[in-house]
Amino acid sequence: MTSREAPSSSREAAAQRSAAFHCGAFDVPVVSAAELVAMRSADEGERPVVVDVRSAAERLVARIPESLSRDEFEASGDEYDARDVVVACTVGRRSGAYAAALAKRRGGRVLNSTGICAYSHHPDAYGPGPHALVDAAGAPATRIHVYARPWDFASERFEAVKFGPLGAFMAAWRR
Numbered sequence: 001m002t003s004r005e006a007p008s009s010s011r012e013a014a015a016q017r018s019a020a021f022h023c024g025a026f027d028v029p030v031v032s033a034a035e036l037v038a039m040r041s042a043d044e045g046e047r048p049v050v051v052d053v054r055s056a057a058e059r060l061v062a063r064i065p066e067s068l069s070r071d072e073f074e075a076s077g078d079e080y081d082a083r084d085v086v087v088a089c090t091v092g093r094r095s096g097a098y099a100a101a102l103a104k105r106r107g108g109r110v111l112n113s114t115g116i117c118a119y120s121h122h123p124d125a126y127g128p129g130p131h132a133l134v135d136a137a138g139a140p141a142t143r144i145h146v147y148a149r150p151w152d153f154a155s156e157r158f159e160a161v162k163f164g165p166l167g168a169f170m171a172a173w174r175r
Helices: 010-023 034-041 056-061 070-075 094-106 163-174
Strands: 049-051 085-088 110-113 141-146 157-163
Touching: 010 094, 034 056, 049 070, 085 094, 094 110
Parallel strands: 049 085, 085 110, 141 157
Antiparallel strands: none
């Protein structure tokens, strides 16, 4: 991670440790939640495109506003060639794998994020505002999909949603 914010809770510290471990498996620059919020606050032409590689079921619960699914991003052709790409998932593992592969075949800057669990601890992630996580209807999210119990590091402000054991296996198997 390029910056270290002091965690405000043990869950946030766990989210940061998990992200450091998972993101560290890839040779891709990593952005923290605070850095991603700052990048998304730039002028429209300079904002990165956020690619969420989680499953559709996970993204329906909560996602970063204006983020694209992996399929939407890949179908966009060269529309985003001039923009930085920040890839996101739950804790940085799936996004790191995709970011590493994307960086090899694409020009421009590709970054991995510390994940939606770490993002949920940012002060602007909850409630109204341009950086608040949103649900399927585009309303401020009150729940967050944490994939499964081992990755349940989301902020206490959100209700954690998890796959059951079979659902977690099936979601991992489909990737």
